[in-house]
Amino acid sequence: MLKAIIIKFIYFLFMIKVALVDDHQLFRKSLSLLLSSCEGISVVYDTSDGMAFLKYLEEAELDVLLLDLEMPIVHGSDVCKQAKFIDPDLKVIILSQLTSKEAVHQVMEIGANGYFTKNSSPDILEDAIRNVFDKDYYFDIALSTVIREALLWKRKRNTFSDTPSVHLTPREIQIIQLATKEKCSKEIADSLNISTRTVEKHRKHIMEKTDSKNFIGVILYALKSNLILLEDV
Template identity: 40%
Template sequence: MIKIAIADDHKLFREGLRFLMDQMDDLEVVFEASNGKELLEQMENHEPDVLLLDLDMPEVDGLEALKQLRPKFPNLGIIILTMHSDSKMVAYLMELGANSYLLKDTSPEEFRKAISSVIQEGFYFNKMVSQAMLTGLKGQSKKKPTLNDTETLTTREIEVLELICQEYTAKEIAEKLFISHRTVEGHRKNLIEKLGVKNTAGLIVKAIKEGIIEV
């Protein structure tokens, strides 16, 4: 069972999301929060797998909540759920550690797909997010990726990173490169450490922003 938390200041929208969750057998809403302050308090007593986070909330907004939650809950899947489609905002939130970014008019089918992908692969980028990231990040920085003096990306790590950026799953990467799933996970972990990002979504952001991968 995937445990879901909902943070949105509109009660009607929260109720709609809960109704949608109730129609899906493997999803369970463990709590709702009407503002960021309430969300941060609730997180001390619950351990959801995925958080559906609105940006425009009173007391503590979604942006500040994301900043505070990501260091404390590194494994929490955070899906931004908002009406804002500005490319710079999308890119910025992905850099801060969001796992996905959906607009509130997203279809139930894509919504379910996003939750599954975040749980299984650590991220979900639809066409809107991919385009927004290209617009918001590409060319933003021309410097080379910042690595420790003694570290460089290996040829295999670059191959894995390229496939991650093409949205291949870990299983698909393993099959394509003729390596084990465990080896793929090892490369992914090394990439996260070397590039100094927070999660798999961050790898894609970094690859685009620093020009490590040709898009």
């Protein structure tokens, strides 16, 4: 009996712990049921109340938050910002029906790690969760054109003009370029013949240097500095 409890506890430690915050109960419960069938993923909390979630987060250990933008009382963007303040390592995927470049731009600005449209196939959601957990960012492939438009729109508005120039080492530039090809830290480590831990340290330093909330911010900086091309994203 004790052995079974220990095994269950160890298994839970290595699960990707997910929370759902969405004011549509049927959608939320359906999503929770779907994710419960995914190996290595556990929905540990769900609510329609953004404030209740933030209180929960202060005491909880969580890996990924699936968050609706359009919610009453507290808007999803405010929940995202406060959640990132409480736990900077939390990965946030925005769930929304909005697919305009302005909506995608807003997601980039609030520090979310990814964007998943509610019109997408539910099967893709598991990949989205694993991507933000392993690679720090994810955008629904159906939004690829819109994402490029949002990045181009951001450039045209000169929102990079006040971004200070920083020195990135050749190794750091390599890591950014590999990350844009959707490689996780282990895959990057294998490509460069270095340890995964070293890659994680580089990623952290790159984010600090570029003053980025997540790796989406790093990619935006790399685009501004012509370290990568828009076509690479």
